[in-house]
Structure formats: structure tokens, C-alpha cells
Amino acid sequence: MRRLQWIAAVLLLAILAAALTAPLLAPYHYDRQFRDAPDAPPGAQFPLGADSLGRDRFSRLLYGTAISLLLAPAAALVSIALALVIAVAGALGRRGMENTVSGVITIALSLPWIFLFLILRAELPLNTGPALSLVATFALMGVAGFAGPARVFTASIRSLRESGWLLQARAAGTDPLRIAWVHGWPWLRSLALAQFRVLIPVYILSEAGLGLLGLGVPEPLPSWGNLLQELQHPGVVRSNPWVLAPLGLLVLVMVCLEMLADERAVQA
Amino acid sequence: VKAIALAVAVASVMSGAPRELRFAMAGDPRTFDPLHAEESHSEMVRYLTGGVLLRVNRATGKVEPELAESYQITEGGRTIQFRLRAGLKFSDGSPLTSADVTRTLTRALDPKEASPIGDTFRSAEGDPMVRAASPLEIAVRYRLPKPDLDRLFDSLAIAPAAMAKLPATAGPFHVTEYRAGQYVRLERNPNYWKRDPNGRPLPLVDSIRIDIQQNHDIELERFLRRDLQVINKLEPEGFDRVQQQMPGAAKSLGASLDSEFLWFNEAPVKSLPEWKLRWFRSTAFRHAVSLAIQRDDLARLAYRGHAHPASGPISPANRFWFNAALKPLPANPQRALQLLAGDGFSFQSGVLRDRDGHAVEFSLITNSGNRPRERMAQLIQQDLARIGVKINIVPLEFGALIERIAKTLDYESALLGFANVEEDPVEQMNVWISSGAQHAWWPRQKTPATAWEARIDALEKQQASSPDRAARKKAMDEVQAIAVEQEPIIYLLNPDYLYAVAPGLKGLQPSAAPPQILWNVEWLRLE
Numbered sequence: 001m002r003r004l005q006w007i008a009a010v011l012l013l014a015i016l017a018a019a020l021t022a023p024l025l026a027p028y029h030y031d032r033q034f035r036d037a038p039d040a041p042p043g044a045q046f047p048l049g050a051d052s053l054g055r056d057r058f059s060r061l062l063y064g065t066a067i068s069l070l071l072a073p074a075a076a077l078v079s080i081a082l083a084l085v086i087a088v089a090g091a092l093g094r095r096g097m098e099n100t101v102s103g104v105i106t107i108a109l110s111l112p113w114i115f116l117f118l119i120l121r122a123e124l125p126l127n128t129g130p131a132l133s134l135v136a137t138f139a140l141m142g143v144a145g146f147a148g149p150a151r152v153f154t155a156s157i158r159s160l161r162e163s164g165w166l167l168q169a170r171a172a173g174t175d176p177l178r179i180a181w182v183h184g185w186p187w188l189r190s191l192a193l194a195q196f197r198v199l200i201p202v203y204i205l206s207e208a209g210l211g212l213l214g215l216g217v218p219e220p221l222p223s224w225g226n227l228l229q230e231l232q233h234p235g236v237v238r239s240n241p242w243v244l245a246p247l248g249l250l251v252l253v254m255v256c257l258e259m260l261a262d263e264r265a266v267q268a
Numbered sequence: 269v270k271a272i273a274l275a276v277a278v279a280s281v282m283s284g285a286p287r288e289l290r291f292a293m294a295g296d297p298r299t300f301d302p303l304h305a306e307e308s309h310s311e312m313v314r315y316l317t318g319g320v321l322l323r324v325n326r327a328t329g330k331v332e333p334e335l336a337e338s339y340q341i342t343e344g345g346r347t348i349q350f351r352l353r354a355g356l357k358f359s360d361g362s363p364l365t366s367a368d369v370t371r372t373l374t375r376a377l378d379p380k381e382a383s384p385i386g387d388t389f390r391s392a393e394g395d396p397m398v399r400a401a402s403p404l405e406i407a408v409r410y411r412l413p414k415p416d417l418d419r420l421f422d423s424l425a426i427a428p429a430a431m432a433k434l435p436a437t438a439g440p441f442h443v444t445e446y447r448a449g450q451y452v453r454l455e456r457n458p459n460y461w462k463r464d465p466n467g468r469p470l471p472l473v474d475s476i477r478i479d480i481q482q483n484h485d486i487e488l489e490r491f492l493r494r495d496l497q498v499i500n501k502l503e504p505e506g507f508d509r510v511q512q513q514m515p516g517a518a519k520s521l522g523a524s525l526d527s528e529f530l531w532f533n534e535a536p537v538k539s540l541p542e543w544k545l546r547w548f549r550s551t552a553f554r555h556a557v558s559l560a561i562q563r564d565d566l567a568r569l570a571y572r573g574h575a576h577p578a579s580g581p582i583s584p585a586n587r588f589w590f591n592a593a594l595k596p597l598p599a600n601p602q603r604a605l606q607l608l609a610g611d612g613f614s615f616q617s618g619v620l621r622d623r624d625g626h627a628v629e630f631s632l633i634t635n636s637g638n639r640p641r642e643r644m645a646q647l648i649q650q651d652l653a654r655i656g657v658k659i660n661i662v663p664l665e666f667g668a669l670i671e672r673i674a675k676t677l678d679y680e681s682a683l684l685g686f687a688n689v690e691e692d693p694v695e696q697m698n699v700w701i702s703s704g705a706q707h708a709w710w711p712r713q714k715t716p717a718t719a720w721e722a723r724i725d726a727l728e729k730q731q732a733s734s735p736d737r738a739a740r741k742k743a744m745d746e747v748q749a750i751a752v753e754q755e756p757i758i759y760l761l762n763p764d765y766l767y768a769v770a771p772g773l774k775g776l777q778p779s780a781a782p783p784q785i786l787w788n789v790e791w792l793r794l795e
Contacts, residue, residue, distance in 0.1 A: 031646075031650070035565050035647075053569055118668065121664065121668070126633065126660065126662050126678075127630070127660050127680075128660070129660070130660075218661065219661060219663075220649070
């Protein structure tokens with residue numbers, strides 16, 4: 001591991017540790033309202049200032065980081081796993097199966113998934129707790145997002161299947177499982193990692209967008225998504241530049257993930 | 269630079285450069301037919317272009333003659349007679365006579381037209397008779413007295429015989445260009461009858477460009493760039509920003525006619541457990557919830573100080589109809605707990621339980637995307653937590669919300685607002701009559717569920733049929749008092765009416781009644 005990768009790993013671990021120990025580190029609970037200090041500037045009481053309801057931004061950022069850092073990658077993992085299963089099934093099955101998979105992916109890509117989220121929110125029992133609502137949202141996001149990676153994997157497996165060296169391995173009588181494990185999986189793994197990295201910020205930002213429709217992480221639970229919603233209003237950014245903190249953290253985490261992924265790709 | 273700007277300004281005045289008023293609205297007008305204007309964007313165009321017989325002066329509240337030179341209400345409020353001004357013309361030059369008025373009103377009342385304006389003129393005893401006695405005289409006669417008969421004609425824009433795609437109008441402007449999703453251009457009606465005291469023809473601006481702009485943030489940016497001259501309705505955040513960047517341009521008219529409120533579902537539906545229905549139907553429970561809510565905080569934090577605690581169904585901005593004896597309820601969580609204790613509830617370890625031991629927890633639905641309302645919900649959540657009540661906030665897409673509160677009735681409580689467009693309480697009648705489809709807490713009742721609802725029904729019918737304004741006011745005062753006493757709807761706030769006007773726009777006489785700053789558009793001038 002190079003020095004930069006070490007730094008990235010340490011930073012990621014530090015951010016994750018801080019997020020997971022939010023109840024200990026955060027000065028206040030994420031929903032505590034200091035009603036006499038709305039939009040308070042950063043200071044000793046509120047390190048990153050307070051939001052419009054007088055809630056400490058720093059505490060909310062810590063709790064929100066835990067939610068986003070755990071659930072966005074989890075949703076991305078669901079998408080990748082689903083995409084891999086579907087792509088491999090299509091590639092290894094008969095011709096009809098491959099066509100079916102291709103059709104399913106095309107249909108999934110063209111579906112307006114936002115309506116599925118609307119139906120989900122409308123059909124969830126109204127007294128569903130914020131935690132369950134949160135998990136349901138990210139789970140659906142994970143399922144809804146399989147089609148993009150599945151298309152990439154399908155195309156990749158097709159080109160792999162038709163490659164000369166694979167034909168050579170098959171002609172030499174190599175066990176198909178061994179071919180898949182030794183030759184196929186490393187190829188797919190680097191692709192999967194790249195797709196995984198792409199999906200994490202997509203899901204974090206999608207969750208912010210869904211929040212506008214009342215489908216994201218329900219208030220008062222914080223997440224990077226609903227914290228980033230403040231950035232939609234240019235006036236808020238100008239008068240309270242510290243609302244950019246969640247964006248800064250998101251960028252930092254993405255850069256760290258990128259560096260680590262590069263290292264893994266090199267090793268692979 | 270200043271010298272060049274001054275020179276350009278002087279040159280433009282000297283050359284008589286067109287004076288165009290520019291503002292934005294959030295959506296396309298669905299129609300330019302004044303009889304089918306239903307949603308706010310079509311209504312805005314209708315208001316700016318339509319010629320009406322009488323106009324309610326938004327500043328004084330008095331009815332003033334427009335196309336009608338004079339009018340008279342006779343037969344105890346059953347008949348209204350108009351005399352038109354001589355020589356009236358539509359924007360295309362065709363004459364406007366009593367035949368046009370008769371045809372317009374007949375069209376509005378024709379069930380095949382399904383005109384929303386027609387409802388205003390209908391009566392339980394049948395449609396009125398419309399008769400033109402001469403080219404300048406018209407009489408409209410009802411079987412029974414019709415309350416505020418003259419005021420109804422404020423919304424009836426007289427339409428020409430031939431309804432083109434962009435129809436001729438008799439108001440200050442007419443539509444000359446429309447590009448869907450982009451803009452509507454209005455130009456001054458060369459045949460408009462009104463003159464200023466110096467005999468100059470009105471309106472004073474040559475044209476109006478209404479840009480279609482859904483995003484309020486972009487509308488605000490364009491206003492700050494001086495690309496737009498008016499923002500007809502500002503959000504609280506926008507108000508603060510305009511104040512910072514263009515001091516003096518952001519203005520508040522104080523409390524608007526609108527109100528924000530919450531209510532509980534009291535309808536006997538399967539989705540609502542019997543014990544929750546018992547809570548929601550308890551006046552003491554509703555009062556306790558109302559007492560626990562810090563309305564001052566809602567106004568200060570959710571609306572950034574641009575709202576006032578509400579005291580009842582009618583806003584104080586509605587000066588005539590508001591019951592001035594009613595005052596906003598100050599928060600008192602201790603009193604709330606006492607009321608709950610008297611109703612069999614117990615507060616232990618931070619949790620409120622009913623007499624059967626059920627923890628008091630319910631969902632509160634509201635529409636997503638409304639920032640002040642979402643903030644209100646979060647503040648209410650914490651306020652109620654202080655008396656041991658747990659609420660789950662569920663922001664829903666507007667269509668899904670309406671489906672629940674109006675059709676399936678599958679909800680427990682709701683937080684919404686009511687944007688009043690008329691001052692007359694007839695507009696809210698459907699909310700208060702127990703058989704009404706919008707009787708929020710229990711719609712479409714076959715018979716009134718409670719004695720006080722029966723009393724409200726009687727008072728509403730009385731006020732809707734009496735031609736005596738004072739008697740109507742007395743009935744409405746009692747309706748408001750009952751509403752506050754029983755609190756089937758817990759009124760929270762009256763948001764302020766906020767708007768922004770570029771410094772060069774003069775002649776404004778803003779009003780709380782729509783179209784708030786543009787109601788006297790013919791008198792607006794650009795300097």
C-alpha cells in the first residue's frame with residue numbers, strides 16, 4: 001500500500017469510527033431543538049452552527065454519516081449482488097435465458113422507478129417507524145439500481161466468454177468452476193468494485209432527491225441526503241457556508257474510496 | 269457608468285420605449301376562456317384581461333362599477349339590475365352590449381359548459397333569470413334573496429361571442445402570444461374604457477410578460493438580477509434574501525387570508541382502531557394537543573417570523589368576517605396534562621397512556637416539499653413529546669395525501685394549509701357543513717354526528733341564504749366561536765403575505781385578497 005492509500009484508509013476508518021460512536025461524540029442528540037438559536041453561526045456551543053430549528057449541525061452530521069455510510073454502500077451492495085446473479089445467470093444459461101435477461105434489464109432501465117418509491121411510501125403503514133422506513137427506502141433503491149451494473153456485467157461476460165484465452169482454457173480441459181474462479185471472477189471483481197464506487201454517491205444523492213418527495217430518510221433522522229437538501233437554496237449557502245460540511249465529507253469519503261479501490265485494482 | 273445608465277434611461281423615456289411589466293407564475297394557464305378558468309394560473313390571466321361588470325376594490329372592500337356604469341339591488345336582494353357604459357368595446361373592436369353579458373352568464377350557468385364560475389351564480393332554488401331590457405340594461409333575478417349578490421360579479425369576465433384561441437377581452441389587457449412552458453404575453457387593450465383623472469387611457473404599462481417558472485429559487489434569482497419586477501408570493505427564506513440583497517424591495521402585508529392547521533380523523537373507518545377514534549373524538553384530547561403546541565415557535569422558526577399564531581378558522585386579515593373576540597391560544601403544557609388527566613389519560617415516565625393502557629401515538633401526514641410545513645411538523649412532534657405523545661411524521665406526495673384525506677380516509681391526523689382566495693365565508697362552507705365532501709374530520713355525514721355540528725350546519729345555511737350582511741356576520745361569528753370551542757380543526761398559523769417589488773414599479777395598493785398586488789393592474793406604472 002502506498003502512503004496515500006494508508007492516509008485514505010486511516011481517514012475512512014476515522015470517519016467511520018466517529019460516525020459509529022456518534023452517540024458518544026455528538027454534543028447533543030440529533031433531534032434536540034434549541035429554539036432560541038435558529039441558524040446560529042459556528043461557535044463553542046455549535047461547532048458547525050445550528051439549522052433553522054436550532055439543531056446542532058455537527059451532531060446531525062455525525063449521526064447522518066453513520067446512516068449514509070452504512071446504508072448507501074449496503075444498497076450499492078444489493079444492486080451489485082443482484083446484477084451479478086442476473087448477469088451470470090444470463091451468460092451461463094441457454095440462448096433463451098440470455099435474451100430474457102437482456103429484456104429484463106432493458107425494461108428495468110426504462111421503468112420510471114420514482115413511481116415505485118411513491119407507491120412504497122403510499123403503501124407503507126403510516127405508523128411505520130423511521131428506522132424501518134429508512135431500511136425499506138434503501139432496500140428498494142438497491143433493488144431498483146441493479147439494471148445499470150447488470151448491463152455492464154452482461155456485456156463483459158459476453159466478451160470474456162468469446163475471448164481466445166478462455167477458449168484455450170476450455171480446450172485444455174480446465175474445470176469450468178476453476179475457469180470461473182481463477183479467470184472470470186478477478187475480471188468481474190474489478191468491474192463490480194468500480195460499479196460499487198459509482199453507486200454509493202448516486203444513492204446518497206438519490207436519497208436527497210427522494211427526500212423532496214417525502215421518500216428519503218424521514219425527519220428527524222439525519223442523513224447526508226437530507227442534510228444536503230439545504231444546498232438547494234443558494235441563499236442558504238451564501239449566508240451559511242458551513243452547510244457545505246456534509247458535501248465536503250461526501251467528497252472526502254469518495255476520494256478515499258477511490259484511492260483504496262485503485263490500490264485493490266492494482267493488487268487484483 | 270451611472271451617466272451612461274442615466275442617458276439610456278432618459279433616451280428610453282424620450283423615445284417612448286415600451287413599458288413592459290414582467291413576472292413569473294409557477295405553471296401554464298390551462299385555458300384562456302374566462303368561464304373555464306379554474307386553477308390559479310388561468311385565474312391570474314382572467315383577472316388581468318377580463319372585463320367585469322363590478323369589481324370589489326381590494327383596498328377598501330367596496331364594490332365599484334366597471335363595465336356597468338351603475339347597478340341596483342332590488343326585491344330584498346333577489347334582483348340586480350345593471351346599466352352598461354355606452355360605447356364599450358372588446359379588444360378586437362367589436363361592441364360589448366347587454367347581449368354579451370346575457371350570453372356570458374347563460375353560458376356560465378349551462379351544465380354542459382361545466383363552468384366553475386357557474387357554481388358561484390347557482391342557487392338551491394334554481395338558476396337565476398337573465399334578461400336584457402335594452403342594449404345597455406340587464407337584470408338578473410333569483411327566486412329567493414342571494415347574499416352579496418353584487419360581489420358575485422367580480423369574477424364574471426364578459427366573454428365575446430366568438431371564442432378564439434386567444435379570445436378578445438374587455439379588461440385592461442388581452443393575450444397576444446402564448447408559448448407553452450415559456451411565457452404568456454399580454455398587451456394593453458386599445459379599447460379599454462377606463463381613463464385616469466387626466467383623461468389618459470389606462471392601463472399605464474404597455475404589456476405584461478408572464479414567464480412560466482416552476483422553480484421559486486430561480487424566480488428569486490431572476491428578480492434579484494432585475495429580470496422580473498414582481499414576485500407575487502415570496503417564501504419566508506426568499507423574503508430574508510431579498511431584504512439582504514435589495515433592501516426595501518421585499519414587503520410584508522402582515523397576516524394573509526391563508527391558514528395552517530391540523531386535524532384528527534374522526535370518521536368511523538376500519539383502518540382506525542376504536543381506541544384512537546375515542547381519543548380523536550374527545551374534545552379534551554383535541555384541546556390538550558392544541559394547548560401543547562407552541563404557536564409562537566411555529567411562526568418564529570417554521571416561517572422565520574413571517575406568520576402569526578391563528579385564533580380560528582378566519583384570518584384577522586379578513587377584516588369584516590373575522591371574529592375579533594377570538595384570541596390565539598397560548599401554549600400551556602401543564603393545562604394540557606390536566607385536561608388529559610380529566611379525560612382518563614395518565615402521564616408516566618414520559619409516556620401518555622389512555623385509560624386502557626394504550627400509549628398515545630399517532631401518525632401525522634402532510635404534503636412533502638413544503639419547507640415551512642415540514643418544519644412545523646417537526647416542531648409539533650417535539651411539543652407533543654413533552655406531554656408524552658409520540659407522533660410519526662409522514663410527508664406524502666400531494667396526490668397520495670389527497671387520496672387519503674378525501675377518499676379512503678386512511679389516516680390518523682393531517683397537517684395542511686388552506687389558501688383562501690375569497691374573503692366571503694361561503695368559500696369555506698364545504699368544510700363546515702357536516703354533509704360536505706371537505707368536512708375535514710368526518711366528511712359526507714348523513715346526519716350531523718354531534719349537536720354542535722348540527723348547530724354549525726344551521727348557522728352556515730342561515731348565512732348562505734341571508735341577504736343581510738350583518739345577520740350573516742353574526743352567524744359566522746358563532747360558527748367561529750364553536751370551531752374554537754370544539755377544535756375539530758386545530759388552527760395554528762396565519763402565514764404573512766410576502767411579496768417583492770422592484771423599486772421602479774409604482775401605483776401598488778397591495779391587498780390580502782388575490783391577486784394581491786396585481787388587482788389594480790391598470791394603475792401600475794413603471795418609472
